[in-house]
Amino acid sequence: MDMNQLIPLLPEMAIFVKVVDSGGFSKASIKLGMAPSSVSRSITRLENTxxxxxxQRTTRQMKLTATGQDVYNxxxxxxxxxxxxxxxAQSDKTEVSGVLRVAAPKALSKQILMPMVLDFMQAFPKVVLQLKVVDHYIDPISDEVDVIIRITDNPAQGLIGQVLGHCRLVLCASPDYLKQHGVPDHPxxxxxxxxxCLGENPLDRVWGFTKDNKKMSINVRGSFSVNHSEIRREAVLKHIGISVFPEFSIQDKLESNEVIEILxxxxxxxxxxxxxxxxYAQSKYIPKQIKAFVDFLKDRFKP
Known part of the structure; x- marks a missing residue:
């Protein structure tokens, strides 16, 4: 196959990779912004050529053939x-510009990252920033994201990682609630x-605690559950009960003594x-907008 025959196949090969990574034609079509029928025709053209x-395709599943696996790799x-x-090309630019795609958890994005992101956009107006706010794990390759921000003790393997800060969980209640119901001395x-609780599954009502290498789990009960930290925070401020929060989402209320940390x-x-x-992905060439964004966040997280 000469170069003139090969060049038209390059887009089809890229679509083929997206179909396999997405696990199907419909999901790939959404990510590519194409009709499923167009994606299917691209794969057919590639196979025919x-x-x-x-x-191997059925109405319910799709899997690579042996040849397909080699071609996919x-x-x-x-x-x-x-x-x-x-x-x-981007790493050699003299100015910071280009598209930057970032994924981060919902609560962290709203309560901590958004002011930083907006300040970054003002500092680097030629960067086009796309923020994807999700709580599930994002793969930077298959999900086409440049930077993923996570709260974890187990960062993804094979990626460059920069620690921005630390977050712990805080158990707290309002002073009025504790005055009325007493302060817990033990889990x-x-x-x-x-x-x-969050209330997303039964395990959300099992709270775990550790002290001096001693672990214990408590099956708790409550009159209200919601999988949104800000709503639970409002319930705690209304003296309804005790809840667990990421420290950043309750820090201001702790400092103002509107809530009190317990245990x-x-x-x-x-x-x-x-x-x-x-x-972000390892590479000999790290785009300047990625470097600038991560450095900007590191500087802002320092305090």
Whole structure:
């Protein structure tokens, strides 16, 4: 196959990678902004030109053939090389500009990152920033994101990581609630308190605690559950009960004594705590907008 025959196949190869990474034609079409029928025709053209079946398709599932797996691996290398070419060009620019795609958790984005992001946009007006606010894990390659920000003690392997700060979980209640119902001295005391949970699954009502290598779990009960930290915070401020929060989402109320941290000598176990980490793909060429954004956040998180 000569170069004139190869060049028209490059977009089809890129679409093929997106279909495999997305797990289907419909999901790939959404990410590509194409009609599913157009995606299907691209794969058919690629298969016809190569004279090989790449995908076994049924109405319910799709899987790679043996040849398809080999072609997919090589097409991934092609896409990686294309990304390197773009990164090389962007890293050599004298000014910070270009598209920057960032993914971060919802609560952290709204309560901590947004002022920083808006200040960054003012400082670097030629950067086009796309913020994806999600709580589930984002893969920077298949989800086409340049920087992922997570709260975790286990950063994703194979990525460059920069620690921005740290977040712990805080158990707290309002002074009025504690005056009326008493201050818990031990996790077991929570059984008799109104504990406000996320309520997304039964395990949300099992609160874990650690002290001096001793672990314990408490099955708590409460009159209200909601998977939104700001709404639960309002309920705590209205003296309804006790709840657990990421420290950044309640810090201002702790400082103003509108809420009081309880069981300080116990570590509250659970998700949404650990290092606040910014991660991006390893490369010889890191685009300037990625470097500038991460450095900007590191500087803002310092205090």
């Amino acid at each position: 190569l004279e090989e079946k790449l995908l 090589l097409c991934c290398d092609m896409m990686h090389s294309a990304q390197l070419a773009i990164s090389a 077991n005391d929570l059984i008799s308190h109104n504990c406000l 300080k000598d116990w570590h509250v176990d659970g998700n949404y705590q650990g290092d606040i980490v910014a991660q």
